[in-house]
Amino acid sequence: MIQAVGLTSAPRGELPPAVDDLTFEARPGHITVLLGGAGAGKTTALRLILQLERGRGVALFRGRPLHRIPNPARELGVLLGDAPADPSRTARTHLRMLSAAAGVPPTRADDVLDLVGLSGLADQRLGEFSRGMDRRLGLAAALIGDPHTLVLDEPADGVSRREAAWMHDLLRGYAAQGGAVLTTSRDAKESARLADRVVTVGEGRLVADQEAADFARTRLRPRVAVRSPQADRLATLLVDESQRADHAADPVVARVIEVVRESGTRLAVYGSSCAAVGEAAYRHGILVHQLADEVGDTGPVTPLERADGRPSGPAAGTPATPALSADALPAPVPRPMVRVLQAARAAIAPKGSDTVSDTLTLPVVAATVPAARPARSSAPAVEKLAIPRLPAPGPAWPLRYELRRTLSDRAGLLAAAASVLLSLGLALLLARHGEAPMSRVLMGWPRELPFPPAALGAGLLGALAFGQEFRYPALAAERGTVPRRLGLLIAKLLVSGAAALLLGLFVLVADEAGVRSLFGPQAAVSITEWPLLAAGWMGLLICCAWAGVLAAGVFRSTATGLAAVLAVPVVVLPLVQSAVAEPAARSLVGLPGRLGSSALYRWPSGIDQGVTVVMRLVTQPVGSAMALSLTLLVCAYALTMFRGWAR
Structure with a gap:
């Protein structure tokens, strides 16, 4: 349930303001449509509800604001525009990655793929998806956490009528299970077919808040659609004959039909019938190419004027939405476990029982004639899944998400492979010349x-x-941004550090194997200070990976993250070398011994050597520059995280 106040x-x-004092609610078990033109x-109202826009007002999800919900993916599913997904991933890997972020089992990905009819395309790359398939994937991502509420921004925009009919049936099945659906639309006839309640918005203000039956009666009315090469002459004849007939029947009360020209050859005739229009055209010898009954939109309703002069509130005769409070909330509804059967996925044909035509019409402001509620096709067959209650997300969920994201990221795998190959080529060149030390080889x-x-x-x-999170912000679709949470940061640091260690190990093994195979075993001489070399090498790679993570998180881009890593040797290192002279203030020779003698307990054997290695690494200019860069990036990341919380 959503309550917007x-x-x-x-x-x-x-x-x-784009939205001005808008109040409405989306109830559980109902489909609520926000109707309005471009x-x-x-869309701004939805973004205010999801806290993506700055403004005033309150939006409650079953009595709680969004920032008070511990796991928003379990509370609401969101689809704003196209599904933000990496086109190089497959549908299954994308949804399994999101299932880890939502704290649900990975098998949930296969369930929602089956639900939206994409189980046969689970291993197809997202870049090959059509518009309709992309919309289905967006719905699957919205349903991945088994939410109580769906928030959709024109989900059927740009898809075929068959896809739109299928999507509407899916939303009705979801609402039938007790879920709340809030969606937007620009088509009054589509809203009348889909919605249980229609909230009309105009210029950011509430125009009307009506039940679907009331909306269809007041905003939709029958008309006759006519196409003729002599449309102007036919329109004049119809109006003249109507006036003569009405005055002859009752000169005091004359009812004039309404004729609206929608294009060069198309007319919309209100207050008449196909038989009357056809007979009039036949009597005057006018050629008619189309003659059909339709239901048209009567146009927008003028908002009421408030005491302060600002138009707001529902239209006349429409009850206003009552004041909402958290104390008046109903009991939570059961979690909607929606799953469409195999037969329902195939039933994506237009609804033959609809009395509403799918022909677009222009809005006409006129007196309305009561129209019958458009017939609805039956919702798809649904069943409740006997799935145990989903576990609460724990500290391992961010780590699982990052592992799945890293393993399915083709760009990262290609970058690692390129680094190994480039290192191998440089190692072979250095070994051939024989001038560089073996450590650099x-x-x-x-x-x-x-x-x-x-x-x-x-x-x-x-x-x-x-960087990939900000480019494809699929992690937190309910907020439209990438959350800078501490758990997510720790997971990214751990996974990127482990990836850097594996990369460093592969480089050392590949370079040594390449040198031995081309130049013989005697070419790879032993290194006396291998502990210092290994520690420095692995520390350098881990610090570079962490610098890339922090910089990309602060500047929201992969390019700036890599630029921050390049800035360490190019900018920071010369500054450190110029600021710190070679003769240190105090010699570090014998420091491990002095630390061991001052300790309360005797150090185990080997600790002195380890402390010596660490101190030599820290005092190196590269190590000092990297430590300084990481410190600055950590402070910048903390600042951006606190600013996000303050909002």
Whole structure:
């Protein structure tokens, strides 16, 4: 259930707000449609409800604001525009990634794919999907967490009539299970067919809040659609004959039919019938190409004027939405476990029992004639799944999400493979010349390069961890943004660090194997300080990956994350070298021994060597520059996270 009270968007300079004091509710078990033309404020109202727009007002989901819901994916499913998904992923991997973020089992992905009729395309890449398939995928992503509420922005926009009919049946089945559906539409006839309640919005204000039957009676009326090459002459004759007939029958009360020209050859005749129009055309020898009964939209209703001069509130004769409060909320409805049967997925044909034509019409403001409620086709067969209660999300869910995201990211895998191949090529060149030390040969790091290729590859892996989130913000569709949560950050740091370690290990193994195979076993000489080399090498890659993660999370881009990694050797390292002179303030020689002698307990054997390695790494200019960069990025990330909470 959604309760929206006093939604008002932020001012837009001298322009009025896009949404002004909008109040309505979407009840469980019902489909509520926000109806309005382009620029009426429908999408802005949804974004205010989802806290994506700045403004005033209250939006409650079963009595709780969105920021008080611990796991929004379990409370509401959202589809705003196209499904934000990486086109290189398959439908199954995309939904399994989202299932981990929502804290549901991975088998839920197959359930929702079967629900929306995409089970046969589960392994197809999303970039190959059509518009209708993309809309189905968006619905599957919205249903992945088994939500109580669906919020959809024109879900049938741009799809065929068959796809739209199928989607409407799915939404009716969802509502039949007790779920609340809030959607938007620009078509009055579509709203009358789909909705249980229609909330009409005009210029950001509430125009009318009506039951579907009342809406159809007051906004829709029968008409006759006529196409003729002599449309102007036919219109004049129809009006003249109607006036003469009405005056002859009752000169005091004359009822004049209404004729509206919608195009060069198309007329819409209100207050008449196909028989009367056809007989008039036949009598005067007018050729008619089309003659059909339709139901048309009477046009928008003028809002009421308030005492302060601002038009607001429902139309005359329409009861206003009562004041809402959290104390007056009904008991929570059961969780809707919706699953359409196999026969329902195939039933995506137009509804033959509809009395509403699908022909678009122009709005006409006129007196209305009561019209019958358009007939609805039966909702698809649905059944409740006997699935146990889904577990609450724990600390492992962000880690599982990041693991699935990383393993399904083709860009990251290609970056890692390119880093290994480039490092191998440089290692072979260095070994051939025989001038570089073996440590640089194994790392593939010529002195001319500020960073080895593997370090840049690790930084790119880290930058992709957040950069792909902002490019395809599918993680938090209910908020439209990427959440900067501590658990998600820790998961990305852990996974990117592990990926950097694996990348470094592959580079060392591949470079040594390549050198031995081409130049013989004697080419790979032993390294005396291998503990220092291994620790420094792995530390460098992990720090580069973490710098990429933090920079991409702060600047919301993969490119800026990689640029921050490149800035360490190019910008930060020269500054550190110029600020810190070579002779240190105090020599670090013998520091491990002094620390061991001052400790309360005797250190185990080998600790002195480890402390020496760590101190030598920290005092290196590269290590100091990387530590300084990570410190600055951590502070910047914390600042952006706190600013997001303050909003």
